[in-house]
Amino acid sequence: MTIELPRSGPAILVVDDEPRILSALQRSLRREGYQLFTSESVQEALVLLSSRSFDLVVSDHKMPGMSGIQFLEEVARLQPDVPRLLITGWTEEIPMEELRRVGACALITKPWDDARLKATLRRALGMEPVETPTEWSSAGSSSSSQESRLR
């Protein structure tokens, strides 16, 4: 696990079993002023979640041992108020009702668009108003087929 500076600002936990995705996210968010906690394993992330509070949790979907949906369900149990986002390489595999059930507020699709990713995180953190209640969801590519509207 790597813990990125700065040591102030909203704390975000990102879980993905692909370390390259984590380091790409660290790059993208370097100047956004977040405390970025990253973990390659769900188990490690759960330990971390029981030891401190976060302002946002972002998780990959397909991971060994536990799916992103199952992990976010656990997160909801440990820290019910924390906003939750799911990242996926294949939107069709995740039913929308599942996402709603675990209270995920948006779906980020790989590969993501940098500006949309940053905006999605800001919105999830309540740092930026939601333009229209149905529009704030996907940080993925702009193709409408990959859009997922959750609210």
Next chain:
Amino acid sequence: MEQRSIGLRQDLLRNDDSIIQNLNTAVLVVDLDGRIMSTNPPAEQILGESPAQLLGEPVARWLASSGEALVRSTLERGERFRAVESFLTLGDGARLPIGISWAPLMDADGQRYGAVATFQDLTGIKQLQNQVLQTEKLASIGQLAAGVAHEVNNPMGFIHANLFQMAEYVSDLRRVWEGVEALRKAAAQVDSEELRSVGAQLTALAEEADVDFVLSDLGKAIRESQEGSERIRHIVQDLRDFSHQDSGQRGMADVNQCVDSTASIVWPMMKHLVVLEKEYGEIPLVPGYAMQLKQVFMNLLVNAYQAIEERVGDTAETGTVRLTTRSDETGVFVTVEDTGTGIPEDRVSRIFDPFFTTKSVGNGTGLGLSTCYSIVQRHGGRIDVESTVGEGSTFQLWLPLEGSGDDD
């Protein structure tokens, strides 16, 4: 009573022809020379000839060579055949797929005096079968696309993000370089005051851009992206190997290659839950359609994965899929063994039936195994299953070295 029964039988014999004429099934009767002695309207309709054009003609005129061999065995040795698939050659040269049965005709002394055939036009059934095959092929392509898209999107995800960030790094470095240029100009003018001020600006620029970090991370971002693009290159290579030999033609198939390239394609989809064990023997090539065999292996592998997925559910357990190939003097054996849920005993006998599925709605067409069955049958082979609920299933395929499948 006895007398009455004999009388009835004689009536029946007299009416033989009228029974045949009124059957809704095509019937042909031939003598020992294979000449047509009797036909009925359904037979005349399928053959497209009038009774006058058929009677006395050698039946071989309308039979494909494989069909001719059947009637010869019946006439010469009294063999019976049930619902054998063959072809008729019609007057206009068209080939019509039929299912035909032959039985010898005996006189009262038990002497063969001819043979009777019943047959049906299989055109509609064949079209339906092709549609089913096509539907199942589309379903496999859907599964394949999902797996490949997922596997490509991971590296694409970070390559895409890294490229964006590397572009940012380059513009940061460009601003720093502009500071270096200004410093060079100032140095050329040997104006120490100017030099100091430009030097201070450059230091500020370099700090703002975080040059040390950018330079080290730029190299890292490039290396990681290179690794990602290498991964995508591998996936494309696997796809190429998988679709290799996709001429749709019958040829000599390398079963190990078929199994392995299919496993590579399906692997990304199952790797989170499955340990894959491979044991490939040194096996000969078998006559067949490589792409169709790959479709069979894909179905079996996806089923194995789904059975494991269903079994382990939300637990952190994994399952095992074991692929084995071996051969003996008769042919090649492929086994696909899983540690999944297993199939209840009352369902095992039905799993090769079309549209029979034990999967939940949306998880299967119910055509996968019936398609496997018909593909294996087309290769003249066999597919069997052994299964124990709670332990797993083993599918075994046998493909003969001497292909006896159809040659169309």
